[in-house]
Amino acid sequence: MNISAQMVKELREKTGAGMMDCKKVLEASQGDLEQAMEMLRQKGLASANKKSQRVAAEGIIESYIHTGAKVGVLLELNCETDFVARRSEFQALAKDIAMQIVASPSVEYVSVHDIPEEFIIEEKRIEAGRDDLANKPDTVKEKILEGRLDKRLKELSLVDQAFIKQTDITVEELIKKTIALLGENIQLKRFEKFEVGGGTAKKVNNFADEVAEILQKK
The missing domain is CATH 3.30.479.20 (Elongation factor Ts, dimerisation domain)
Structure with a gap:
């Protein structure tokens, strides 16, 4: 079914979950608001977004x-x-x-x-x-x-x-x-x-160049 912006807004206001999370559970529950709320609680998403505005300094x-x-x-x-x-x-x-x-x-x-x-x-x-x-x-x-x-x-x-x-x-x-x-x-x-080795330029040996260098020395 078509999930309206109003349905997403209502669920978000009731749970504090993110808009995309609300839309996903509404689609999965065929627009059933109560079931969608239950799904958000099971996922641990209800009220998480409201808490995300609080200061976290520890x-x-x-x-x-x-x-x-x-x-x-x-x-x-x-x-x-x-x-x-x-x-x-x-x-x-x-x-x-x-x-x-x-x-x-x-x-x-x-x-x-x-x-x-x-x-x-x-x-x-x-x-x-x-x-x-x-x-x-x-x-x-x-x-x-x-x-x-x-x-x-x-x-x-x-x-x-x-x-x-x-x-x-x-x-x-x-x-x-x-x-x-x-x-x-x-x-x-x-x-x-x-x-290990990150940020360090590694020397790449060219076999053909090595052979040419050896031949020149002979």
Whole structure:
């Protein structure tokens, strides 16, 4: 059925969940408001968005070193109180997110909102120049561009990744579930990934050049 903006607004006002989350559960429940509310509660999304406006200045620094010690992650996960920062559920969330970062090689930013505007402009320019768009009408071309750009940006965004331990939810939904569970705003402030050899220019040996050099010495 067609889900109206008014239905989404009503559900959002009742639960505090995000607009897209409200739309998804309304579609899944065929517009049944009560069922949609229940689905949001089961997902831990109801009221999470209201809490997301509160200041989160406490938290922890989490680290994770992957097996083999070739790649590791440091991240800062914030909450509102030191009490919640000491909760095992909060610390487990931080560890899960750190593992997610290691498992997501394309991820460079916490969210799409952190991606620099100049990068987005350049990506759109590159996509717009692809041969398969050359002869398409402007309206069609723009729609395809938006879809491709959205996909590209989400590939770089950590919170848009499918959670490695439960692939039917995103990292953002995982955080919202923990917000609902612990009753405090939780925000992933920043992260940094470290890889052995990262940032170092490696010398690449050319076999043909090596042979030529040896022959010259003879």
